[in-house]
Amino acid sequence: MMCPPELQALHPTKAAPVIQDGNITLAESGAIVEYILTKYGGGKLALPPTSSDYADYLYFLHFANGYFQPALLRYGPVMRCGASSDDLAAKFTKRGFEQSLQILEDRVGKHPWLAGAEFTAADIMNVCSLTTMRVFYPYSLEAYPAIVAYLKRVSERVGFQTATEKGDPGFERPIGAEKPLYGQR
Template sequence: MLKIHHLGISQSERIVWLAEELGLDYEYHRYDRRADNRLAPDEYKALHPMGIAPVIQDGDLVLGESGAICEYIDRKYGGAQHSPGPDHADFADHLFWLHFANGTFMTNGMMQLMLAMAEPKNEMPAAFAADRTAKAWDMVEQRLGEAEFFGGSQLTTADIMMVYGLTTGRMMRQTPLGDRPNTAAYLQRIGEREAYQRAWAKCEPGMEPNLT
């Protein structure tokens, strides 16, 4: 059976959400972060050489990396219903946002966070990171004014990948949503999905999702 290992308040929430969207029967394991440094506990780190979330097990396979896991599960267990093929009108948009999520959007946020923590302060790279981050958020707002979902006409794994950075990831960086009505409306639509609600209740019981 497919096993999903979720680290509290982490990117692995994506995988639980995808499994719920697909209605899969899976084995779920949740791990709390350490109290002293808020990192993954040793038993989670032992699951994969990188020691970070997410991680799944499928028989003898141990797989990490959000995008790879999303593609694997959707193709193997979901009949690629959340992955438009090359003949689909949304194919290119889906691919772009699927890879933009961690390749650019999350990377910009992490770069900005690390520079804010670094000593001594250096204004030039900080300004560079801030500019890239602002451009990425502007692209998100524009896209969500053009289409109902990042991938186009339907929910795809591009949405599964992007939503974490707009919600939990944004909360962790204490980034306000600001004047972005298209993004705000999109997050309300996502929050109304029963699969998202089920996944969130499993991943972070007693905690409200950061949808505003």
């Protein structure tokens, strides 16, 4: 809904993210990241199958799109509509959302990055849900100090700063623990 018409015209989803590479137009963040890593990455931001952290890398590479974002997108409207905490649907969606955050908290509480010792595409895939999406589905990270420390590490990376400025100039992503104000963009 917020994409300009020229972006909507690129792909049937009519939404971002979408990339064009020659005559190829590709949507879906996971597919885009895998395409770029495979075609142009030269082994950067990915772990090889021989790595002892390969399974963790794969899990967290797909965690955002496969578990965290669906949980957030189910729970976000429940948070906004003020459903009773006794409501079964509210309990179910809250549990999935909180599990997502706890999984991430546990992981980055033990490792500097989601795949282990190295910053990888797994980190890139999850940061949007922990930052940008918090503007539209505001939630606090006060109960998750390891995630807050992780986001500080991410935000200090030159690549994060460059991508943020290119992709959304002037937009301040929430990095701290506090709950952002809804729609503050």
